[in-house]
Structures are given as C-alpha cells and as structure tokens.
Amino acid sequence: MIKDNQRLFNRLHVVLDALVIAVAYNLAYYLKFISPLRDEGVEHLPYLMYMEALPFLIIGYLFLYRQFDLYHAKRASGRLRELLNIVKANTVGMLIFIVVLYVIRQQDFSREMIFYFYLVNIFLTTLFRNTVRYILRFIRRKGLNRKYVLLIGYSKTAESYINKVRFNPQWGYVIRGVLDDKVEAGTVYKGVKVLGRIGNLEYILPQNKLDEIAITLSLDEYGKLERIVNLCEKSGVHTQFVPDYQRVIPSRPYMEDMDGLPVINIRHVPLTNTANMLMKRIVDIVGSICLIILFSPIMLISAIAIKCSSPGPVIFKQERVGLHNKPFQMYKFRTMGVQKPSVEAKGWTTPDDPRVTKVGRILRRISMDELPQFFNVLKGDMSIVGPRPERPQYVEKFQEEIPRYMIKHQVRPGLTGWAQINGLRGNTSIRMRVEYDLFYIENWTMTFDIKIMILTLFKGFVNKNAY
Secondary structure, rough: OOOHHHHHHHHHHHHHHHHHHHHHHHHHHHHHHHHOOOOOOOOOOOOOHHHHOOHHHHHHHHHHHHHOOOOOOOOOHHHHHHHHHHHHHHHHHHHHHHHHHHHHOOOOHHHHHHHHHHHHHHHHHHHHHHHHHHHHHHHHHHOOOOOOHHHHHHOOOHHHHHHHHHOOOHEEEEEEEOOOOOOOOOOOEEEEEEEHHHHHHHHHHHHHHOOEEEEEHHHHHHHHHHHHHHHHHHHOEEEEOOOOOOOOOOOOEEEEEOEEEEEOOOOOHHHHHHHHHHHHHHHHHHHHHHHHHHHHHHHHHHHHHHHOOOOOEEEEEEEEEHHHHHHEEEEEEEOOOOOOOOHHHHOOOOOOOOOOHHHHHHHHHHOOOOOOHHHHEEEEEEEEEOOOOOOOHHHHHHHHHOOOOOHHHHOOOEOOOOOHHOOOOOOOOHHHHHHHHHHHHHOOOHHHHHHHHHHHHHHHOOOOOOO
C-alpha cells in the first residue's frame, strides 16, 4: 500500500513537473521576445519553431529529475537537498540543450532565452514542490489522508518500519502501536508504544479502528505467523508482512518461480546477466576511448610535470584485486618519490606525507592521478563505474573483518563509484564504503551508472581526503 501511494504520488509529480517545465519555457520566451525586457528590432525564430523543442525538453528534464532523486520519497528535512538537486538537474539540462544546438548547428536559437528558462524553471519547480509540501502538511493537520496502522511484533524490522513512516509523512500513515509477547507493555520507540501482547489482537480487530496491520515479527516468532494472518484475514483488515530477514539476507532479495515453488535468491547481482555485462562493457570501451582523447592534453601536461619535478617513471603500477578476486596492475600517475615495493606496501598515504611530491599533491587533490586508469578500463581490468579496487593485503584483512566485503568482487572495480561520489574516499570508513558498494551492485542499472557519471562531474574530482 505504501509503495502504491508513493507510485501514485510520483506519477502526479511527473505530470505537474511537465506542466511547470512547459510554463517556464513559455515564460522564458515571453521575457526574451515579448516583455518590455526584449531587444526591440532583433529578429528571432518564430514561436512555433521554439515550441518544436519543448516535447524533447520535457522528456529530457523529467529523465534528469529522476536521475537526481527528485522522485524519491520526500524527507521531512529534505528541502535544501531537493533544491540542490533541482539546480543540478537544470544545470546539466541546460548544458546538454546547448551542446545539442551546437551539434545540429542551430545558431539562431537564443542562448539568452535558454538562460532565462534555466532561472525561471528552477524558481517555479522549487516553488511548486514546496507548495505541495505545505498542502500535504495542511491536509494531515486536518486529519485527512491518514491510515492507522498496528504493528505485530517488536523487531529491528519494526523499528525500521517506524523510521520510514516518520521520515515520509506524505504517506499519511499513523502507527497506533505495537503488540509483542517479549517486550514489556509501555516500552516506547520514537513515539510508538508497545500496547500489549499479540493475543490482544483478537479484541482489537473487532473494534474496526485500524486501516492496516503490519506483521513485523522477529525470525524466532514466525511460528505465530499463520494464526495472525488468519485472524487479520477473518476481520477483513488489509494486512502487510514485513519479513525480518536483515540478519540472514542483508540486502534486497528477488524471487523466482520454480514450477510453482517460490524461491528467494539471497542476493541479486544484475551484472551477472550476460546482456547487462555486454551493455556495460560496450559503454566502458566507447567511454574510455572518448575520455582518453578528451583528457589527453591534461595527461600530457601531467606527465611532463611529473618527469620534470622528480626522477623516476611517469606511470606508477600497483597490484589491485579485481573481478572474481583476480589481481591486476592498476595504472596511476606517480605522485610520490620512487621507493622500494616493501616500503610502498606498508600503508596508506597520511596527511603531509613526505613521500608525496609537490606535483603529486596537486594531482591527488583533483584526482588527475587516476586518469591513466582509463587504459585499465579499455583493457577490461576495470569499469568506468564500480567499487574501488583494493590492494591484496587489505583485501585479506577486510575479508576477515567486514561481513560481505568479498561480494564487491562479483563486478569489475571502477574508476568512480556510488561510495566515492558520496564522499567515501581516502581515509573514510571501509564499512560504509562496502555498504554503498553493495547497494550499487544490487541496484545496478545503466541509468544508475549515468547518474554516477553525471554526479562525478559535480563532486567526484576534488578529494578532501587525498594527501
């Protein structure tokens, strides 16, 4: 039910966003060519020619809004983040629009109008979305759009359910309480109270004051599941089952039908699919060739600077662990003085590390030392997007210390990744990196890769944790 509500809410959002884009585009045309701000006597393309671009513009912007998380569930404190995502999506959209006009050699299309559209669309989209927030808040204050839910079973899943509902007030769910046989009545979590034992359900259901029951039993209480479901079905109340499998199946599973027998797969890795692997590899080959050509002047300048600033090779090779736990030689621009392999392998770089050269420190700070890895991508050792590879000694260490660490080696390591664009680079938590890597691995799509590439342009190059 929550998913259905969110899907309906998102569809309405898409339609209204499309209308806002159309209004902003027409308003930009008015400001440039009709309003008192216009340049009188300047010839321009007719209105209908400008409108021919509008359908493509709407489709492109709605795609960008999706990539920049503007159709995810709204958080109670997410207005600033939403504004930043609106600005990012519109900035990318404007740049793509200008590039397309350049490619098709349309010189007469007003760039000033595009800039007006950029500003007006950011303003109207932000205004519209904040208006929606206030309308939903007003409706909830009036007691409308609410569904009253009772949780059966106090578990980590129950706590997660409560957190999700609290952070997504637009769902309109109100949790009446929890029934549990082990936790003492009166116990409170985030404002939700344990009301009594599960047996009380027989007396609560006939009162007909609940819209939904959410079964959040812990694993060791699943013997009670059939009886609870029968009671709920008998009363006619809508019933959800939220499995408590986080300790057994820590990430999103997927189901298959084996001739009528439902089978839950412990882990879904989309990139084990041949078609997905082939599609990603094609993008890697084409992308790495294009990026090598694009960054070749920068790589040439970097190579000359390295050679002139310190003796030794320009390219530094280091063994890393890649797909299926196979080692490979990863290329980087050398940023340190030449040292023995035994010394180099002792540990990570530290702040003010004397081994780092002056040129190397600059290259590390702006991630330009990573550019030779495009050749690793071209060879097939790496992908443009994926988990960052580690050295063998650290893989052995983390394999024992961090659960599920080795799962990251089910896909090719990447030059950039979901963890990196979320600030988990350099001297940051390995456990957090692994969680982000697993999310990427299990939720991979081509559009997710494109999103990461776009976000890398905004916050993936400058590394405050690089020394």
